[in-house]
Amino acid sequence: MALQPERLSINQVTTRDRWSLAEAIEGYARHGVAGITVWFDKLREIGADDAARRIRDAGLAVSGYCVGGLLATADPAASRARVDENRAMIDEAATIGAPCLVLIGGGLDEGDRDVAGARARVLERVAELIPHARGAGVTLALEPLHPMVCATRSVLSTLRQANDWCDALDAPDAVGIAVDTYNVWWDPDLEAQIERARGRIAAFHVADWLADTRSLRTDRGMPGDGVIDLARLRAVVERAGYTGMAEVEILSERWWAEDPEHVVALVVERASLI
Amino acid sequence: MALQPERLSINQVTTRDRWSLAEAIEGYARHGVAGITVWFDKLREIGADDAARRIRDAGLAVSGYCVGGLLATADPAASRARVDENRAMIDEAATIGAPCLVLIGGGLDEGDRDVAGARARVLERVAELIPHARGAGVTLALEPLHPMVCATRSVLSTLRQANDWCDALDAPDAVGIAVDTYNVWWDPDLEAQIERARGRIAAFHVADWLADTRSLRTDRGMPGDGVIDLARLRAVVERAGYTGMAEVEILSERWWAEDPEHVVALVVERASLI
Numbered sequence: 001m002a003l004q005p006e007r008l009s010i011n012q013v014t015t016r017d018r019w020s021l022a023e024a025i026e027g028y029a030r031h032g033v034a035g036i037t038v039w040f041d042k043l044r045e046i047g048a049d050d051a052a053r054r055i056r057d058a059g060l061a062v063s064g065y066c067v068g069g070l071l072a073t074a075d076p077a078a079s080r081a082r083v084d085e086n087r088a089m090i091d092e093a094a095t096i097g098a099p100c101l102v103l104i105g106g107g108l109d110e111g112d113r114d115v116a117g118a119r120a121r122v123l124e125r126v127a128e129l130i131p132h133a134r135g136a137g138v139t140l141a142l143e144p145l146h147p148m149v150c151a152t153r154s155v156l157s158t159l160r161q162a163n164d165w166c167d168a169l170d171a172p173d174a175v176g177i178a179v180d181t182y183n184v185w186w187d188p189d190l191e192a193q194i195e196r197a198r199g200r201i202a203a204f205h206v207a208d209w210l211a212d213t214r215s216l217r218t219d220r221g222m223p224g225d226g227v228i229d230l231a232r233l234r235a236v237v238e239r240a241g242y243t244g245m246a247e248v249e250i251l252s253e254r255w256w257a258e259d260p261e262h263v264v265a266l267v268v269e270r271a272s273l274i
Numbered sequence: 275m276a277l278q279p280e281r282l283s284i285n286q287v288t289t290r291d292r293w294s295l296a297e298a299i300e301g302y303a304r305h306g307v308a309g310i311t312v313w314f315d316k317l318r319e320i321g322a323d324d325a326a327r328r329i330r331d332a333g334l335a336v337s338g339y340c341v342g343g344l345l346a347t348a349d350p351a352a353s354r355a356r357v358d359e360n361r362a363m364i365d366e367a368a369t370i371g372a373p374c375l376v377l378i379g380g381g382l383d384e385g386d387r388d389v390a391g392a393r394a395r396v397l398e399r400v401a402e403l404i405p406h407a408r409g410a411g412v413t414l415a416l417e418p419l420h421p422m423v424c425a426t427r428s429v430l431s432t433l434r435q436a437n438d439w440c441d442a443l444d445a446p447d448a449v450g451i452a453v454d455t456y457n458v459w460w461d462p463d464l465e466a467q468i469e470r471a472r473g474r475i476a477a478f479h480v481a482d483w484l485a486d487t488r489s490l491r492t493d494r495g496m497p498g499d500g501v502i503d504l505a506r507l508r509a510v511v512e513r514a515g516y517t518g519m520a521e522v523e524i525l526s527e528r529w530w531a532e533d534p535e536h537v538v539a540l541v542v543e544r545a546s547l548i
Contacts, residue, residue, distance in 0.1 A: 113503040148422040150460035151501045161462040186424035188435040227425045229387040
Protein backbone atom coordinates (compact mmCIF):
# COMPACT_ATOMS: atom_id res chain seq x y z
CA MET A 1 0.00 0.00 0.00
CA ALA A 2 1.33 3.40 -0.94
CA LEU A 3 2.57 5.63 1.84
CA GLN A 4 -0.24 7.94 2.94
CA PRO A 5 0.70 11.58 2.23
CA GLU A 6 0.26 12.47 5.90
CA ARG A 7 3.11 10.10 6.74
CA LEU A 8 5.77 11.62 4.47
CA SER A 9 8.45 13.66 6.21
CA ILE A 10 11.72 15.12 4.98
CA ASN A 11 14.85 15.51 7.04
CA GLN A 12 16.07 19.02 6.42
CA VAL A 13 19.63 17.82 5.88
CA THR A 14 18.29 16.87 2.43
CA THR A 15 18.10 20.59 1.54
CA ARG A 16 20.90 21.64 3.85
CA ASP A 17 23.04 23.76 1.60
CA ARG A 18 20.42 26.08 0.12
CA TRP A 19 17.58 26.34 2.60
CA SER A 20 17.51 27.70 6.13
CA LEU A 21 15.12 26.07 8.58
CA ALA A 22 12.52 28.79 7.90
CA GLU A 23 12.80 28.16 4.16
CA ALA A 24 12.61 24.40 4.60
CA ILE A 25 9.48 24.65 6.76
CA GLU A 26 7.80 26.89 4.22
CA GLY A 27 8.97 24.85 1.24
CA TYR A 28 8.09 21.41 2.55
CA ALA A 29 4.61 22.60 3.58
CA ARG A 30 4.03 24.20 0.19
CA HIS A 31 4.90 20.90 -1.53
CA GLY A 32 2.44 19.04 0.66
CA VAL A 33 5.03 17.28 2.76
CA ALA A 34 3.53 16.47 6.16
CA GLY A 35 6.55 16.44 8.42
CA ILE A 36 10.07 17.68 8.99
CA THR A 37 13.08 16.50 10.93
CA VAL A 38 15.19 19.39 12.16
CA TRP A 39 18.98 19.70 12.51
CA PHE A 40 20.37 21.43 15.55
CA ASP A 41 22.70 23.79 13.72
CA LYS A 42 19.88 25.07 11.53
CA LEU A 43 17.57 25.37 14.52
CA ARG A 44 20.08 27.43 16.44
CA GLU A 45 20.17 30.05 13.72
CA ILE A 46 16.68 31.10 14.80
CA GLY A 47 16.21 29.44 18.18
CA ALA A 48 13.89 26.66 19.30
CA ASP A 49 10.94 28.91 20.17
CA ASP A 50 10.87 30.63 16.79
CA ALA A 51 11.35 27.27 15.07
CA ALA A 52 8.48 25.74 17.05
CA ARG A 53 6.18 28.64 16.12
CA ARG A 54 7.06 28.46 12.41
CA ILE A 55 6.57 24.69 12.28
CA ARG A 56 3.22 24.99 14.04
CA ASP A 57 2.08 27.83 11.78
CA ALA A 58 2.99 25.78 8.70
CA GLY A 59 1.01 22.82 9.98
CA LEU A 60 3.97 20.46 9.84
CA ALA A 61 4.50 17.51 12.12
CA VAL A 62 7.99 17.03 13.56
CA SER A 63 9.40 13.55 12.99
CA GLY A 64 12.67 14.00 14.85
CA TYR A 65 15.62 16.14 15.87
CA CYS A 66 19.20 15.53 14.67
CA VAL A 67 21.80 14.67 15.59
CA GLY A 68 22.69 13.77 19.10
CA GLY A 69 25.05 11.24 20.55
CA LEU A 70 28.70 11.39 19.38
CA LEU A 71 29.59 10.08 22.80
CA ALA A 72 32.53 7.77 22.15
CA THR A 73 35.46 9.92 23.21
CA ALA A 74 37.73 8.77 26.03
CA ASP A 75 38.56 12.36 27.00
CA PRO A 76 36.69 13.22 30.23
CA ALA A 77 36.20 16.91 29.48
CA ALA A 78 35.08 16.29 25.91
CA SER A 79 32.77 13.58 27.13
CA ARG A 80 31.16 15.83 29.76
CA ALA A 81 30.69 18.52 27.13
CA ARG A 82 28.97 16.05 24.81
CA VAL A 83 26.64 14.81 27.53
CA ASP A 84 25.71 18.43 28.34
CA GLU A 85 25.19 19.15 24.66
CA ASN A 86 22.89 16.15 24.36
CA ARG A 87 20.85 17.40 27.31
CA ALA A 88 20.49 20.76 25.55
CA MET A 89 19.36 18.95 22.41
CA ILE A 90 16.78 16.98 24.36
CA ASP A 91 15.34 20.30 25.58
CA GLU A 92 15.33 21.72 22.05
CA ALA A 93 13.64 18.57 20.76
CA ALA A 94 10.93 18.96 23.40
CA THR A 95 10.42 22.61 22.52
CA ILE A 96 9.77 21.88 18.85
CA GLY A 97 7.63 18.85 19.65
CA ALA A 98 10.05 16.28 18.23
CA PRO A 99 9.14 12.79 19.41
CA CYS A 100 12.78 11.73 19.35
CA LEU A 101 16.37 12.88 19.41
CA VAL A 102 18.37 10.77 17.00
CA LEU A 103 21.59 9.47 18.57
CA ILE A 104 24.63 8.23 16.69
CA GLY A 105 27.59 6.73 18.47
CA GLY A 106 30.51 8.85 17.45
CA GLY A 107 33.77 7.54 16.04
CA LEU A 108 37.14 6.65 17.49
CA ASP A 109 39.47 9.20 19.03
CA GLU A 110 42.67 9.70 17.07
CA GLY A 111 44.97 6.78 17.81
CA ASP A 112 42.25 4.75 19.54
CA ARG A 113 42.08 1.16 18.27
CA ASP A 114 39.75 -0.18 20.95
CA VAL A 115 36.34 -0.14 19.31
CA ALA A 116 34.83 -2.30 22.05
CA GLY A 117 35.95 0.22 24.65
CA ALA A 118 34.47 3.08 22.64
CA ARG A 119 31.18 1.20 22.43
CA ALA A 120 31.11 0.66 26.18
CA ARG A 121 31.59 4.40 26.75
CA VAL A 122 28.74 5.33 24.42
CA LEU A 123 26.38 2.93 26.13
CA GLU A 124 27.30 4.31 29.55
CA ARG A 125 26.65 7.88 28.44
CA VAL A 126 23.35 7.09 26.79
CA ALA A 127 22.34 5.65 30.17
CA GLU A 128 23.27 8.98 31.79
CA LEU A 129 20.91 10.81 29.43
CA ILE A 130 17.86 8.71 30.20
CA PRO A 131 16.48 10.66 33.19
CA HIS A 132 16.67 13.93 31.26
CA ALA A 133 15.04 12.40 28.18
CA ARG A 134 12.31 10.85 30.28
CA GLY A 135 11.62 14.16 32.00
CA ALA A 136 11.36 15.92 28.66
CA GLY A 137 9.22 13.23 27.06
CA VAL A 138 11.73 12.79 24.24
CA THR A 139 12.76 9.33 23.06
CA LEU A 140 16.47 8.74 22.50
CA ALA A 141 16.46 7.03 19.09
CA LEU A 142 19.62 4.92 18.70
CA GLU A 143 20.56 4.94 15.04
CA PRO A 144 23.08 2.40 13.79
CA LEU A 145 25.09 3.98 10.99
CA HIS A 146 26.66 2.06 8.14
CA PRO A 147 29.77 0.11 9.20
CA MET A 148 31.84 2.12 6.71
CA VAL A 149 31.62 5.13 9.06
CA CYS A 150 32.40 3.17 12.21
CA ALA A 151 35.80 4.81 12.66
CA THR A 152 34.62 8.34 12.04
CA ARG A 153 30.94 8.77 12.92
CA SER A 154 29.42 5.90 14.82
CA VAL A 155 30.65 2.84 16.63
CA LEU A 156 26.95 1.91 16.81
CA SER A 157 26.90 -0.15 13.63
CA THR A 158 24.07 -2.69 13.49
CA LEU A 159 20.46 -3.14 14.49
CA ARG A 160 21.47 -6.17 16.55
CA GLN A 161 23.78 -3.92 18.56
CA ALA A 162 21.03 -1.31 18.97
CA ASN A 163 18.66 -4.00 20.19
CA ASP A 164 21.30 -5.32 22.58
CA TRP A 165 21.76 -1.79 23.91
CA CYS A 166 18.01 -1.37 24.37
CA ASP A 167 17.98 -4.61 26.34
CA ALA A 168 20.87 -3.42 28.50
CA LEU A 169 19.41 0.06 29.10
CA ASP A 170 16.01 -1.36 29.97
CA ALA A 171 14.21 1.96 29.51
CA PRO A 172 11.52 1.34 26.89
CA ASP A 173 9.81 4.63 27.76
CA ALA A 174 12.94 6.65 26.94
CA VAL A 175 15.12 4.70 24.48
CA GLY A 176 14.18 3.45 21.02
CA ILE A 177 15.76 2.74 17.65
CA ALA A 178 15.91 4.66 14.38
CA VAL A 179 15.90 2.33 11.38
CA ASP A 180 17.59 3.95 8.38
CA THR A 181 17.32 2.03 5.12
CA TYR A 182 20.64 3.33 3.81
CA ASN A 183 22.52 2.20 6.89
CA VAL A 184 21.03 -1.24 7.39
CA TRP A 185 19.76 -2.59 4.03
CA TRP A 186 22.80 -4.86 3.55
CA ASP A 187 22.38 -6.67 6.89
CA PRO A 188 21.63 -10.41 6.54
CA ASP A 189 20.10 -10.16 10.00
CA LEU A 190 17.90 -7.19 9.08
CA GLU A 191 14.40 -8.57 9.18
CA ALA A 192 14.94 -10.57 12.36
CA GLN A 193 16.39 -7.52 14.12
CA ILE A 194 13.55 -5.25 12.98
CA GLU A 195 11.08 -7.78 14.32
CA ARG A 196 13.10 -7.89 17.54
CA ALA A 197 12.81 -4.08 17.68
CA ARG A 198 9.01 -4.30 17.94
CA GLY A 199 7.83 -1.50 20.23
CA ARG A 200 11.21 0.22 19.95
CA ILE A 201 11.11 1.69 16.47
CA ALA A 202 11.11 5.44 17.01
CA ALA A 203 11.89 6.55 13.47
CA PHE A 204 12.12 5.20 9.93
CA HIS A 205 14.62 7.01 7.71
CA VAL A 206 14.71 6.51 3.98
CA ALA A 207 17.49 6.94 1.45
CA ASP A 208 18.57 4.65 -1.36
CA TRP A 209 21.97 3.01 -1.86
CA LEU A 210 23.51 3.86 -5.22
CA ALA A 211 25.25 0.93 -6.90
CA ASP A 212 28.10 3.24 -7.93
CA THR A 213 28.42 4.97 -4.54
CA ARG A 214 31.49 7.18 -4.54
CA SER A 215 31.64 8.67 -1.07
CA LEU A 216 31.42 7.15 2.39
CA ARG A 217 29.25 9.97 3.70
CA THR A 218 27.62 12.20 1.14
CA ASP A 219 26.49 10.09 -1.79
CA ARG A 220 23.15 8.75 -0.60
CA GLY A 221 20.55 8.12 -3.24
CA MET A 222 17.09 9.53 -3.99
CA PRO A 223 14.48 6.79 -3.44
CA GLY A 224 14.28 4.75 -6.62
CA ASP A 225 17.79 5.52 -7.83
CA GLY A 226 19.45 2.65 -5.97
CA VAL A 227 19.30 -0.98 -4.99
CA ILE A 228 17.15 -0.96 -1.85
CA ASP A 229 13.66 -2.44 -1.87
CA LEU A 230 12.25 0.46 0.14
CA ALA A 231 8.62 -0.64 0.03
CA ARG A 232 9.60 -4.00 1.44
CA LEU A 233 11.55 -2.42 4.29
CA ARG A 234 8.62 -0.16 5.15
CA ALA A 235 6.39 -3.23 5.22
CA VAL A 236 8.85 -4.95 7.55
CA VAL A 237 8.96 -2.05 10.03
CA GLU A 238 5.18 -1.75 9.90
CA ARG A 239 4.79 -5.48 10.51
CA ALA A 240 6.90 -4.81 13.61
CA GLY A 241 4.33 -2.27 14.75
CA TYR A 242 5.73 1.01 13.46
CA THR A 243 3.05 3.54 12.57
CA GLY A 244 5.07 6.76 12.40
CA MET A 245 6.33 8.79 9.50
CA ALA A 246 8.68 7.77 6.71
CA GLU A 247 11.40 10.39 6.78
CA VAL A 248 13.40 10.89 3.60
CA GLU A 249 16.94 11.84 4.57
CA ILE A 250 19.43 12.23 1.74
CA LEU A 251 22.98 13.36 2.49
CA SER A 252 24.27 13.95 -1.02
CA GLU A 253 26.61 16.39 -2.71
CA ARG A 254 24.61 15.85 -5.84
CA TRP A 255 21.23 16.78 -4.38
CA TRP A 256 22.63 19.55 -2.21
CA ALA A 257 23.81 21.24 -5.39
CA GLU A 258 20.33 21.23 -6.96
CA ASP A 259 17.45 23.66 -6.45
CA PRO A 260 15.57 22.48 -3.33
CA GLU A 261 12.25 23.15 -5.09
CA HIS A 262 13.18 20.40 -7.53
CA VAL A 263 14.58 18.09 -4.86
CA VAL A 264 11.48 18.32 -2.66
CA ALA A 265 9.13 17.86 -5.64
CA LEU A 266 11.09 14.76 -6.61
CA VAL A 267 10.96 13.35 -3.06
CA VAL A 268 7.18 13.80 -3.10
CA GLU A 269 6.98 12.03 -6.46
CA ARG A 270 9.25 9.20 -5.35
CA ALA A 271 7.32 8.66 -2.12
CA SER A 272 5.22 6.22 -4.16
CA LEU A 273 8.26 3.90 -4.12
CA ILE A 274 8.54 3.86 -0.34
CA MET B 275 53.74 -12.76 20.69
CA ALA B 276 55.13 -11.45 17.42
CA LEU B 277 54.14 -13.26 14.26
CA GLN B 278 56.77 -15.86 13.42
CA PRO B 279 58.47 -14.98 10.09
CA GLU B 280 57.47 -18.35 8.62
CA ARG B 281 53.83 -17.34 9.01
CA LEU B 282 53.94 -14.10 7.01
CA SER B 283 52.37 -14.21 3.57
CA ILE B 284 51.53 -11.50 1.06
CA ASN B 285 48.58 -11.53 -1.30
CA GLN B 286 49.98 -10.57 -4.68
CA VAL B 287 47.15 -8.11 -5.26
CA THR B 288 49.24 -5.91 -2.94
CA THR B 289 51.81 -5.49 -5.73
CA ARG B 290 49.35 -5.96 -8.57
CA ASP B 291 50.14 -3.03 -10.81
CA ARG B 292 53.91 -3.38 -11.09
CA TRP B 293 54.79 -7.01 -10.55
CA SER B 294 53.87 -10.09 -12.56
CA LEU B 295 53.42 -13.34 -10.66
CA ALA B 296 56.98 -14.36 -11.49
CA GLU B 297 58.30 -11.04 -10.16
CA ALA B 298 56.15 -11.27 -7.04
CA ILE B 299 57.37 -14.80 -6.28
CA GLU B 300 60.98 -13.75 -6.66
CA GLY B 301 60.52 -10.46 -4.80
CA TYR B 302 58.62 -11.84 -1.82
CA ALA B 303 61.13 -14.67 -1.39
CA ARG B 304 64.05 -12.24 -1.59
CA HIS B 305 62.50 -10.13 1.20
CA GLY B 306 62.11 -13.18 3.41
CA VAL B 307 58.35 -13.43 3.08
CA ALA B 308 57.28 -17.03 3.63
CA GLY B 309 54.11 -17.28 1.59
CA ILE B 310 52.09 -15.91 -1.28
CA THR B 311 48.45 -15.82 -2.26
CA VAL B 312 47.99 -15.88 -6.02
CA TRP B 313 45.39 -14.12 -8.21
CA PHE B 314 43.91 -16.02 -11.12
CA ASP B 315 44.48 -13.36 -13.75
CA LYS B 316 48.17 -13.16 -12.90
CA LEU B 317 48.48 -16.93 -12.78
CA ARG B 318 46.94 -17.30 -16.21
CA GLU B 319 49.63 -15.13 -17.76
CA ILE B 320 52.06 -18.00 -17.20
CA GLY B 321 49.81 -20.99 -16.44
CA ALA B 322 49.36 -23.00 -13.27
CA ASP B 323 52.18 -25.49 -13.95
CA ASP B 324 54.80 -22.81 -14.48
CA ALA B 325 53.47 -20.89 -11.48
CA ALA B 326 53.66 -24.01 -9.31
CA ARG B 327 57.25 -24.65 -10.37
CA ARG B 328 58.36 -21.09 -9.71
CA ILE B 329 56.70 -21.00 -6.29
CA ARG B 330 58.31 -24.32 -5.36
CA ASP B 331 61.72 -23.23 -6.60
CA ALA B 332 61.49 -20.04 -4.55
CA GLY B 333 60.62 -22.01 -1.44
CA LEU B 334 57.37 -20.12 -0.86
CA ALA B 335 54.28 -21.55 0.77
CA VAL B 336 50.94 -20.84 -0.89
CA SER B 337 48.36 -19.36 1.48
CA GLY B 338 45.46 -19.17 -0.97
CA TYR B 339 44.12 -18.54 -4.45
CA CYS B 340 41.93 -15.56 -5.37
CA VAL B 341 39.23 -14.84 -6.15
CA GLY B 342 36.42 -17.26 -6.72
CA GLY B 343 32.72 -17.00 -6.12
CA LEU B 344 30.87 -14.05 -7.72
CA LEU B 345 27.90 -16.35 -7.91
CA ALA B 346 24.96 -14.05 -7.25
CA THR B 347 23.61 -13.48 -10.74
CA ALA B 348 20.06 -14.52 -11.61
CA ASP B 349 20.97 -15.10 -15.26
CA PRO B 350 21.16 -18.87 -15.88
CA ALA B 351 23.86 -18.75 -18.55
CA ALA B 352 26.02 -16.34 -16.56
CA SER B 353 25.53 -18.46 -13.49
CA ARG B 354 26.60 -21.66 -15.27
CA ALA B 355 29.65 -19.88 -16.62
CA ARG B 356 30.59 -18.73 -13.13
CA VAL B 357 30.21 -22.21 -11.66
CA ASP B 358 32.42 -23.60 -14.43
CA GLU B 359 34.95 -20.85 -13.84
CA ASN B 360 35.02 -21.68 -10.15
CA ARG B 361 35.67 -25.34 -10.96
CA ALA B 362 38.60 -24.27 -13.13
CA MET B 363 39.91 -22.14 -10.28
CA ILE B 364 39.64 -25.05 -7.87
CA ASP B 365 41.85 -27.07 -10.25
CA GLU B 366 44.35 -24.22 -10.54
CA ALA B 367 44.40 -23.87 -6.75
CA ALA B 368 45.18 -27.58 -6.43
CA THR B 369 47.96 -27.35 -9.03
CA ILE B 370 49.79 -24.58 -7.16
CA GLY B 371 49.22 -26.22 -3.78
CA ALA B 372 46.86 -23.57 -2.45
CA PRO B 373 44.99 -24.83 0.61
CA CYS B 374 41.96 -22.73 -0.26
CA LEU B 375 40.12 -20.89 -2.99
CA VAL B 376 38.77 -17.65 -1.58
CA LEU B 377 35.10 -17.13 -2.47
CA ILE B 378 33.26 -13.82 -2.41
CA GLY B 379 29.55 -13.60 -3.04
CA GLY B 380 29.22 -11.31 -5.99
CA GLY B 381 26.97 -8.25 -6.10
CA LEU B 382 23.47 -7.57 -7.37
CA ASP B 383 22.52 -7.75 -11.03
CA GLU B 384 21.56 -4.40 -12.50
CA GLY B 385 18.03 -3.58 -11.36
CA ASP B 386 17.94 -6.38 -8.78
CA ARG B 387 16.72 -5.20 -5.38
CA ASP B 388 16.30 -8.62 -3.80
CA VAL B 389 19.44 -9.12 -1.77
CA ALA B 390 17.96 -12.10 0.08
CA GLY B 391 17.30 -13.81 -3.24
CA ALA B 392 20.84 -13.12 -4.39
CA ARG B 393 22.16 -14.62 -1.18
CA ALA B 394 20.09 -17.76 -1.64
CA ARG B 395 21.52 -18.21 -5.15
CA VAL B 396 25.11 -17.86 -3.95
CA LEU B 397 24.58 -20.44 -1.22
CA GLU B 398 23.04 -22.89 -3.69
CA ARG B 399 25.97 -22.53 -6.10
CA VAL B 400 28.60 -22.90 -3.40
CA ALA B 401 26.86 -26.19 -2.56
CA GLU B 402 27.25 -27.25 -6.21
CA LEU B 403 31.01 -26.67 -6.01
CA ILE B 404 31.57 -28.83 -2.96
CA PRO B 405 32.12 -32.21 -4.68
CA HIS B 406 34.71 -30.70 -7.01
CA ALA B 407 36.49 -28.93 -4.15
CA ARG B 408 36.48 -32.06 -2.09
CA GLY B 409 37.92 -34.08 -4.95
CA ALA B 410 40.69 -31.56 -5.43
CA GLY B 411 41.47 -31.20 -1.75
CA VAL B 412 40.89 -27.45 -1.87
CA THR B 413 38.86 -25.68 0.82
CA LEU B 414 36.29 -23.15 -0.35
CA ALA B 415 37.02 -20.20 1.95
CA LEU B 416 33.91 -18.04 2.28
CA GLU B 417 35.05 -14.45 2.73
CA PRO B 418 32.55 -11.88 3.96
CA LEU B 419 33.40 -8.55 2.36
CA HIS B 420 32.67 -5.19 3.92
CA PRO B 421 28.96 -4.26 3.78
CA MET B 422 29.85 -1.18 1.74
CA VAL B 423 30.50 -3.44 -1.28
CA CYS B 424 27.37 -5.54 -0.81
CA ALA B 425 25.72 -4.16 -3.97
CA THR B 426 28.76 -4.51 -6.19
CA ARG B 427 31.06 -7.27 -4.98
CA SER B 428 29.63 -9.51 -2.32
CA VAL B 429 26.25 -10.15 -0.81
CA LEU B 430 28.17 -12.26 1.70
CA SER B 431 28.64 -9.50 4.26
CA THR B 432 29.26 -10.77 7.80
CA LEU B 433 30.98 -13.55 9.68
CA ARG B 434 27.64 -14.54 11.20
CA GLN B 435 26.32 -15.09 7.69
CA ALA B 436 29.41 -17.10 6.73
CA ASN B 437 28.98 -19.24 9.84
CA ASP B 438 25.29 -19.72 9.04
CA TRP B 439 26.26 -20.82 5.52
CA CYS B 440 28.82 -23.26 6.88
CA ASP B 441 26.12 -24.72 9.12
CA ALA B 442 23.75 -25.02 6.16
CA LEU B 443 26.35 -26.52 3.80
CA ASP B 444 27.47 -29.02 6.43
CA ALA B 445 30.73 -29.82 4.64
CA PRO B 446 33.51 -29.07 7.12
CA ASP B 447 36.04 -30.94 4.98
CA ALA B 448 35.40 -28.66 1.98
CA VAL B 449 34.05 -25.30 3.18
CA GLY B 450 35.69 -22.83 5.54
CA ILE B 451 35.87 -19.12 6.25
CA ALA B 452 38.39 -16.42 5.40
CA VAL B 453 38.60 -13.77 8.12
CA ASP B 454 39.78 -10.44 6.69
CA THR B 455 40.50 -7.74 9.26
CA TYR B 456 39.57 -4.93 6.89
CA ASN B 457 36.17 -6.40 6.14
CA VAL B 458 35.08 -7.42 9.62
CA TRP B 459 36.86 -5.22 12.20
CA TRP B 460 33.77 -3.02 12.76
CA ASP B 461 31.45 -5.93 13.63
CA PRO B 462 30.08 -5.81 17.21
CA ASP B 463 29.59 -9.55 16.86
CA LEU B 464 33.16 -10.17 15.69
CA GLU B 465 34.76 -12.07 18.52
CA ALA B 466 31.75 -14.31 19.12
CA GLN B 467 31.56 -15.18 15.43
CA ILE B 468 35.29 -15.91 15.20
CA GLU B 469 34.96 -18.24 18.17
CA ARG B 470 31.96 -19.81 16.46
CA ALA B 471 34.16 -20.33 13.38
CA ARG B 472 36.51 -22.61 15.33
CA GLY B 473 37.72 -25.35 12.98
CA ARG B 474 36.50 -23.37 9.97
CA ILE B 475 39.04 -20.59 9.68
CA ALA B 476 40.83 -21.29 6.41
CA ALA B 477 42.62 -17.96 6.00
CA PHE B 478 43.46 -14.81 7.92
CA HIS B 479 43.81 -11.70 5.74
CA VAL B 480 45.28 -8.49 7.07
CA ALA B 481 44.84 -4.88 6.00
CA ASP B 482 44.23 -1.80 8.10
CA TRP B 483 41.25 0.57 7.95
CA LEU B 484 42.31 4.16 7.34
CA ALA B 485 40.33 6.70 9.36
CA ASP B 486 40.14 8.95 6.31
CA THR B 487 39.21 6.18 3.85
CA ARG B 488 38.32 7.74 0.52
CA SER B 489 37.33 4.81 -1.69
CA LEU B 490 34.97 1.89 -1.18
CA ARG B 491 37.37 -0.57 -2.81
CA THR B 492 40.93 0.56 -3.24
CA ASP B 493 41.98 2.52 -0.18
CA ARG B 494 42.96 -0.22 2.26
CA GLY B 495 45.69 0.61 4.72
CA MET B 496 49.17 -0.70 5.41
CA PRO B 497 49.20 -2.43 8.82
CA GLY B 498 49.77 0.24 11.44
CA ASP B 499 48.37 3.11 9.41
CA GLY B 500 44.77 2.64 10.52
CA VAL B 501 42.43 1.97 13.38
CA ILE B 502 42.38 -1.83 13.61
CA ASP B 503 43.97 -3.62 16.55
CA LEU B 504 45.53 -6.25 14.29
CA ALA B 505 47.47 -8.05 17.01
CA ARG B 506 44.28 -8.49 18.99
CA LEU B 507 42.43 -9.91 16.00
CA ARG B 508 45.25 -12.37 15.32
CA ALA B 509 45.08 -13.45 18.95
CA VAL B 510 41.32 -13.96 18.60
CA VAL B 511 41.61 -16.14 15.49
CA GLU B 512 44.42 -18.11 17.11
CA ARG B 513 42.37 -18.62 20.26
CA ALA B 514 39.77 -20.09 17.90
CA GLY B 515 42.37 -22.62 16.73
CA TYR B 516 43.82 -20.97 13.63
CA THR B 517 47.47 -21.84 13.06
CA GLY B 518 47.91 -20.79 9.42
CA MET B 519 49.57 -17.81 7.84
CA ALA B 520 48.76 -14.13 8.26
CA GLU B 521 48.30 -12.88 4.71
CA VAL B 522 48.74 -9.17 4.14
CA GLU B 523 46.38 -8.11 1.37
CA ILE B 524 46.26 -4.41 0.54
CA LEU B 525 44.09 -3.17 -2.31
CA SER B 526 45.23 0.43 -2.53
CA GLU B 527 45.77 2.95 -5.29
CA ARG B 528 48.37 4.52 -3.06
CA TRP B 529 50.48 1.40 -2.55
CA TRP B 530 49.97 0.17 -6.11
CA ALA B 531 51.64 3.38 -7.29
CA GLU B 532 54.77 2.78 -5.19
CA ASP B 533 57.81 0.65 -5.96
CA PRO B 534 56.93 -2.91 -4.85
CA GLU B 535 60.42 -3.28 -3.35
CA HIS B 536 59.49 -0.58 -0.88
CA VAL B 537 55.97 -1.90 -0.31
CA VAL B 538 57.15 -5.43 0.45
CA ALA B 539 59.94 -4.20 2.74
CA LEU B 540 57.39 -2.13 4.63
CA VAL B 541 55.00 -5.08 4.97
CA VAL B 542 57.85 -7.14 6.45
CA GLU B 543 58.64 -4.32 8.87
CA ARG B 544 55.00 -3.84 9.85
CA ALA B 545 54.47 -7.56 10.42
CA SER B 546 55.56 -6.84 14.01
CA LEU B 547 52.20 -5.07 14.46
CA ILE B 548 50.15 -8.08 13.40
